Amino acid sequence: DIQMTQSPSTLSASVGDRVTITCRASQSIGIWLAWYQQKPGKAPILLIYKASNLEGGVSSRFSGSGSGTEFTLTITSLQPDDFANYYCQHYNSFSGTFGQGTKVEV
C-alpha cells in the first residue's frame, strides 16, 4: 500500500507569512494528489486536486505543486481564516489514502 507522509506535523506561523507543507508518497503517484483544509469541528474542504489545480471558490493564496513522490501546498500571505489542519490525499483509485495532517497554528 502507498503511504503518504506530511511534514511538518505542526507549523507555527503569523498572519502574512508564506507557508509550505510537504507531502511525500512512498512510491510514485503521478499527479494524483489532493489537499484538504479542515477546521475544528468541521468537515474537510477540498482545496487542490491533481496536485496543482485549484478547486472552484478556493482562494488563489493556495497553490499546489509537485509530481511523483513529493508535493507541496503553499499558502501565500497567511490569513486568520487559514489557521487550520491540512491533509494531503492520494486518490488514483476507488479508495483514498490520507497523510497524517499538518496543523497550521499561530
Next chain:
Amino acid sequence: VQLLESGGDLVQPGGSLRLSCAASGFTFRNYAFSWVRQAQGKGLEWVSGISGSADKTDYANSVTGRFTVSRDNSKNTLYLQMNSLRAEDTAIYYCAKHSGSFLALFDYWGQGTLVSVS
C-alpha cells in the same frame, strides 16, 4: 449540494449500527460515494466506497468483513452497516461525494455523525 449523515450513537463492543447519508442538490446516482472517519484528535481514514450504480464496493482492511456499504438511488441515500463494532471504530463518520463516478476525490462532505463504541 447537501449531505446529511445520521445514525451515530453510543454502542457496546460487538454491537451494530447503521449510518445514513441523505443527499440532495445533485443527481445522486451519477456519483460514487465514500465513508471517511476521524477519531478524536486524529487524522482522516478512508473506510469504504461505493459506485453510483452500487455494482462496485471497496473497504479498508480495518473494516472488511464487518462493515457493508450500500445505497438506495430512489431515496438519494447512502448507508453504512457496521457490525461487530470495536472500540477502535469510535470516530466521527463522514459521507463524502466523489467528484465523478470513480476516483476518490471528495468535493463535498457531510457534517459527520459520531459513533462511540464503549
